[in-house]
Amino acid sequence: MKLRSSNIEKLEQGTFDVLIIGGGINGAVSAAALSGKGAKVALIDQRDFAGFTSQQSSNLAWGGIKYMESRDFGLVRDLCLSRNHLIENYPSRVEEIRFFSTIERGFRFHPLFIWLGTWVYWLIGNGFTKPPRWLPKKAVMAEEPVVKTDNFYGGFEYSDAYLHDNDARFVFQFVRSAMDRGCIAANYVESLGARREEGVWITRARDAISGKELEIRSRVLINATGPFVDDHNKASGEKTEHRHVFSKGIHLIVPQLTPQHRILTFFADDGRLFFVIPMGVRTCVGTTDTRVDSPHSEVTEGDRQFVLDNINKRLNLKKPLTKADIIAERCGVRPLVVKSSASGNEQDWLQMSRKHEIDVNQSSAHLSIFGGKLTDCVNVGNEVSAIVAAMGVALQYPYYKWYGEPHRSVREEYLHQARLMDLDSYTSPESIETLSSRLWRRYDQQALELLADIREDPRQAEVLIKGTDYIRCEIRLAKQQEMITKLEDFLRRRSKIALVVHKENIRNASGLMEACEILFGVQAQEKYDEYFASVA
Numbered sequence: 001m002k003l004r005s006s007n008i009e010k011l012e013q014g015t016f017d018v019l020i021i022g023g024g025i026n027g028a029v030s031a032a033a034l035s036g037k038g039a040k041v042a043l044i045d046q047r048d049f050a051g052f053t054s055q056q057s058s059n060l061a062w063g064g065i066k067y068m069e070s071r072d073f074g075l076v077r078d079l080c081l082s083r084n085h086l087i088e089n090y091p092s093r094v095e096e097i098r099f100f101s102t103i104e105r106g107f108r109f110h111p112l113f114i115w116l117g118t119w120v121y122w123l124i125g126n127g128f129t130k131p132p133r134w135l136p137k138k139a140v141m142a143e144e145p146v147v148k149t150d151n152f153y154g155g156f157e158y159s160d161a162y163l164h165d166n167d168a169r170f171v172f173q174f175v176r177s178a179m180d181r182g183c184i185a186a187n188y189v190e191s192l193g194a195r196r197e198e199g200v201w202i203t204r205a206r207d208a209i210s211g212k213e214l215e216i217r218s219r220v221l222i223n224a225t226g227p228f229v230d231d232h233n234k235a236s237g238e239k240t241e242h243r244h245v246f247s248k249g250i251h252l253i254v255p256q257l258t259p260q261h262r263i264l265t266f267f268a269d270d271g272r273l274f275f276v277i278p279m280g281v282r283t284c285v286g287t288t289d290t291r292v293d294s295p296h297s298e299v300t301e302g303d304r305q306f307v308l309d310n311i312n313k314r315l316n317l318k319k320p321l322t323k324a325d326i327i328a329e330r331c332g333v334r335p336l337v338v339k340s341s342a343s344g345n346e347q348d349w350l351q352m353s354r355k356h357e358i359d360v361n362q363s364s365a366h367l368s369i370f371g372g373k374l375t376d377c378v379n380v381g382n383e384v385s386a387i388v389a390a391m392g393v394a395l396q397y398p399y400y401k402w403y404g405e406p407h408r409s410v411r412e413e414y415l416h417q418a419r420l421m422d423l424d425s426y427t428s429p430e431s432i433e434t435l436s437s438r439l440w441r442r443y444d445q446q447a448l449e450l451l452a453d454i455r456e457d458p459r460q461a462e463v464l465i466k467g468t469d470y471i472r473c474e475i476r477l478a479k480q481q482e483m484i485t486k487l488e489d490f491l492r493r494r495s496k497i498a499l500v501v502h503k504e505n506i507r508n509a510s511g512l513m514e515a516c517e518i519l520f521g522v523q524a525q526e527k528y529d530e531y532f533a534s535v536a
């Protein structure tokens with residue numbers, strides 16, 4: 001909590017070049033890009049970083065093959081290039097993965113048409129990934145016996161990418177990188193609205209933990225509050241060309257349905273694409289796409305049944321999936337951009353693009369970020385930096401590369417040290433990957449500090465929370481570096497424990513209280529009770 005309280009004190013000192021409100025993917029990349037290029041940046045979020053939409057995605061970095069149906073080829077091209085760029089720059093975090101799809105007899109498109117579509121998609125993405133492959137029934141039965149082939153015309157495989165850990169951790173890594181470059185960030189600090197006085201924005205904010213109110217001064221204000229962009233603009237008197245409408249999507253996390261490391265793709269009963277996504281020892285299934293009016297959404301009985309029915313209809317499972325198999329649920333709204341003048345009727349809904357838009361008010365030095373995707377995050381960071389520079393904020397290092405994993409030589413040195421100390425011999429027998437690769441992916445160069453901790457005291461390599469992969473020194477690092485304010489921040493976002501372990505098993509896991517003591521000191525019991533009261 002030290003990092004957070006000292007940052008909250010600093011928020012009130014002096015005038016920042018830029019204050020970013022909202023620490024989802026759009027706010028996090030804006031902070032990482034601007035602080036890396038030399039601006040004096042502050043970032044606040046009313047919840048935890050990535051605590052709203054950005055923790056509810058399908059975890060895909062993808063070109064959006066489905067947008068080809070609405071002929072949005074420009075968007076598909078942009079997203080494919082962004083996906084390629086992420087794969088290149090995050091070799092351990094964003095991985096190419098095969099998508100395995102079947103076509104049922106009587107489907108609305110001829111199979112040849114869909115097969116050709118996968119080649120067009122591959123070409124639009126510059127042929128960067130492995131090429132598509134046609135799969136006759138025999139090949140599907142041999143390679144993926146879990147897929148039902150009764151009403152089957154054919155199958156095919158193509159590539160996209162996915163976030164190996166989880167979306168929320170991916171976002172937090174940008175926040176961490178921003179803080180390493182001088183950004184003053186704090187979670188659980190809500191903006192109550194902002195006013196502009198004598199060329200400076202004064203944002204009134206409230207620390208949601210202590211209740212204390214504060215004022216933050218900045219030359220530029222960036223509204224990156226995701227589904228709340230319109231509400232915040234109202235509170236600060238900003239008018240924009242665009243606004244948001246919302247589409248709800250849910251995912252269910254269930255026991256592993258297939259050991260193969262690929263994403264199964266189906267057309268659900270409503271004709272939309274539907275995924276079975278590997279999540280370590282679990283499987284994540286979804287998603288849905290329902291128009292809603294409020295950013296606050298929840299999984300309904302109808303949503304659950306829709307997902308379970310679609311899975312049971314298309315997979316050969318030993319016994320059908322039921323509600324009792326659900327380990328965790330995810331639910332969020334996609335903030336989609338429309339013109340402020342749009343009526344919001346059905347026609348607008350169908351035509352709506354999934355692109356992001358940044359509305360700029362030059363005279364008040366205000367930016368509003370609408371829409372967007374995790375896939376497109378590097379472009380958002382670069383565009384925001386260019387706009388802020390054009391507003392007169394001096395960026396001392398305009399060409400600084402603010403994203404990407406460290407240079408290959410750092411990774412080689414890490415792996416060399418890991419081999420010399422035989423790090424992988426500490427890998428837990430329950431783990432599905434070696435300790436050396438997991439630690440690198442999660443912490444990159446900070447993993448070198450973890451090696452030093454383990455060399456000094458081998459107990460630091462013991463799994464601390466039984467039933468998870470997390471070792472003692474990771475929790476220590478998390479306490480110092482990851483601004484964990486509530487237990488949920490660690491269990492749901494810095495790690496994905498709450499997504500893959502039943503809540504009763506978490507409660508009973510030996511080692512959880514020791515983890516709380518490391519994270520929260522004398523407040524351990526209070527934070528433990530707060531978490532289990534909130535997930536009851």
Ligand SMILES: Cc1cc2nc3c(=O)[nH]c(=O)nc-3n(C[C@H](O)[C@H](O)[C@H](O)COP(=O)(O)OP(=O)(O)OC[C@H]3O[C@@H](n4cnc5c(N)ncnc54)[C@H](O)[C@@H]3O)c2cc1C
Pocket residue numbers: 021022023024025026027044045046047048049050051052053054055056057058059060061062189190191192224225226227228232247248249250287331332333334335371372373374375376
């Ligand atoms: C079901 C689903 C599946 C998706 N799948 C994918 C996918 O596979 N790939 C992909 O690329 N994209 C996907 N997306 C889209 C992507 O997740 C979102 O577009 C993106 O996360 C939006 O990020 P954001 O930063 O705009 O919003 P958010 O993540 O919601 O961030 C906004 C932040 O602002 C904070 N905030 C709000 N009001 C205030 C205030 N007054 N003061 C301070 N803070 C405030 C909130 O707490 C929140 O953390 C999916 C979305 C959904 C819902």
